Structures are given as structure tokens and as C-alpha cells.
Amino acid sequence: xxxxxxxxxxxxxxxxxxxxxxxxxQLANRILSRxxxxxxxxxxxxxxxxLQEPSPEKHSPFKNPWQEHNYLQAESPAEYAALLETLYTxxxxxxxxxxxxxxxxxLARLNxxxxxxxxxxxxxxxxxxxxxxxxxxxxxWGLFFSVLLPPKTLSLHLSFQIGQYLMxxxxxxxxxxxxxxxxxxxxxxxxxxxxxxxxxxxELPELDNMADYWLxxxxxxxxxxxxxxxxxxxxxxxHSAKQLATDIDYLANVMDAxxxxxxxxxxxxxxxxxxxxxDYKQVAKGFPRRLASTVASMRSLxx
Numbered sequence: 555x556x557x558x559x560x561x562x563x564x565x566x567x568x569x570x571x572x573x574x575x576x577x578x579x580q581l582a583n584r585i586l587s588r589x590x591x592x593x594x595x596x597x598x599x600x601x602x603x604x605l606q607e608p609s610p611e612k613h614s615p616f617k618n619p620w621q622e623h624n625y626l627q628a629e630s631p632a633e634y635a636a637l638l639e640t641l642y643t644x645x646x647x648x649x650x651x652x653x654x655x656x657x658x659x660x661l662a663r664l665n666x667x668x669x670x671x672x673x674x675x676x677x678x679x680x681x682x683x684x685x686x687x688x689x690x691x692x693x694x695w696g697l698f699f700s701v702l703l704p705p706k707t708l709s710l711h712l713s714f715q716i717g718q719y720l721m722x723x724x725x726x727x728x729x730x731x732x733x734x735x736x737x738x739x740x741x742x743x744x745x746x747x748x749x750x751x752x753x754x755x756x757e758l759p760e761l762d763n764m765a766d767y768w769l770x771x772x773x774x775x776x777x778x779x780x781x782x783x784x785x786x787x788x789x790x791x792x793h794s795a796k797q798l799a800t801d802i803d804y805l806a807n808v809m810d811a812x813x814x815x816x817x818x819x820x821x822x823x824x825x826x827x828x829x830x831x832x833d834y835k836q837v838a839k840g841f842p843r844r845l846a847s848t849v850a851s852m853r854s855l856x857x
Contacts, residue, residue, distance in 0.1 A: 556675045556676070557676065557729065558729060560672030561672075561729040561730065563672070564665070564669065564672060564739065564743065564746070565736075565739045567665035568737075568738030568739045568740070568741045568742030571658075571738070571741050571745060572738045572741060574654060574657055574661055575658075578654045579650055581653055581654070582644050582650030585641070585644060586641075586644050589641060640652065640653070662745060665742050665745055665746050666746055666747065668746070669746035669748060670749075673771065676723070676726070676772060677776075679719060680719060680772075680775075680776050680779070681779060683712055683715060683716050684716070684776070684779045684780050684783045686712065687783035687784060687787065688783055688784075688786035688787050690787075713801040713804050713805060714804075716776065717804060717805060717808040720772075720773065720808050720809075720812065721808060723769055723772060723812075724765065727768050727769060730743060730764050730765045730768055731763055743767075744764070748768065749771065749775065750771050750772075750774040750775045750778060752770065753817065773809060773812065773814045774817060776805075777805070777809070777816065777817040777819065778817065778819065780802075780820065781820055784798070784823060785848045788852070789854065790827075795827050795852075796827075796828075799827040802820060802824040802827070805820070806820065822842070823845065826838065826841060826845065826846060826849040827849065831853070834853075834855050834857065838857060
């Protein structure tokens, strides 16, 4: 099952991120235990003189290696200053995120690739269906139909299939509902980014848990891809325009059942498809010009 396969990959990325973070902290502790005691208490990142000078009153049998063999300061003052700043950050701020930054960046890219793979594998089935929309005989039949059905069979077959698949997604996305026991998966899911973020001003109920976040992203991908496919339809008869509006309403009802909002683009498209020809010019003034002109061209309306 692709869903569980992708879940395992993302979980593995989370484990790697956790182990990298733990190792980075251990490394920071080791550095502080070995070299931190040689950092002057008066050091600041703006100063290059950061290592403690030996006190004439105190004679210690242990020599300061940073003073006795400081080849780095002699040969590369810039690298020496960077080292002191790292020590200062570890000692005073307690942060170790700069020690393995390149490794963490590589793991973050790997995690992002895993997210992209998971998203595309789930969305592929919907995308393949939506790519058929511009190729259908809308002018003749004006309705969704499967290529397996007779051409004169009027049916909501395609939109129904997409709707049913969307309704099944909450079950498929259950593995992404994280718990406190699965901290690695939670870390990976929060670190990864999904395409098709929420529209500005939208409510964000899907952010309550990661499964809802994934569902929201897939739903927005469906609506955006659907709108783009609709705008590629060359021509619509009056009957097919009504049927297409019915199909969009069906998808909007599916979104509502999932607790999601139809996108503005989808709402605008269905409104323009339902608008009477004599009212189109006036109604279209409040909509994006490209959308209004494209729908008018499909419906053979003057605009």
C-alpha cells in the first residue's frame, strides 16, 4: 500500500532528524566539556581575544593548549574568530543548531522529498481523472463520463469517482495522526511542507492535526487542478454549462462534508457558469478578468 510505504519513509526521515539532533547536542556537550572552560568570561563575539590568559598568581600544572599551540589564530584569524563565536554560542546561549547545519539541511531536503513523493502518490489518481476534463465531448454531451462507458451515456461517473476518493482519504490518512509515542513521525511531519497552502483569510481547521493538514492540501490541489482543467475546455453548450455547474456543486458538497471550504476560484467559476447570458457582462465585472473572459468564450457569450 503506497500510503503505508510513504508513511514509513517519512517516519524514517523523522528518526534521522531526531538522531541528528541528539548527536548534535552530544557533540555540543563534548565541545563545552573540553574547550568551554578555556573561554574567557569577558568574551563577546565582537572581540577576537576570547581565550583566558594564564594568571601570574596561579601556577597550574596544566597548560592551556589554546594559548600554547594556537596555530589557528596565527594562520587564520577569521576561522579562529568563528570558533570562538561557536564556543560562546554553546556556552552562553545553549544552542547547538549551527554545529551540524549542513547535515540537518540535507536531512530536511530528504524529508521534503519524501513529503512530495507521498503527496504525489496520493494525488495522482485524482489528477489523472481531472486531466480528462478538457478532452471530453462537452459540446455534444455536456456531462462527465468514463471512457469505458458508451459516449451517449450521461453520467456523473468521473466527478462521483473523485468525490468518493476524496471521502475515503480520511481513512487512508489515519497513519499520519501522530501521538506522543511517535515523536519522530511528528517531527518529520511538522518539518515537511505540502504544496497548495491555505488561501489567505481562510480558516485553518485542518491544522489541528497533521492528517487534517494533508487532507486540506489534497483538497485544495483537487480544486485548483479542476479549475485549471475547466478553463481548457474549448466550448460549452447551454446544457453542458449547466451540467458542469452541477458537477462543481457536487464537488463543493464533498468539500463541505469533509469540513473544508470550496476555493474562491471554484466558487467564481460555478457562479459564472450559472449566470444568465443577458446578465453576464454585469456579473462578470466583480470577477478576475482572465476567468470571466475564458468562461464567456467557452459559453460563446459577448464580453
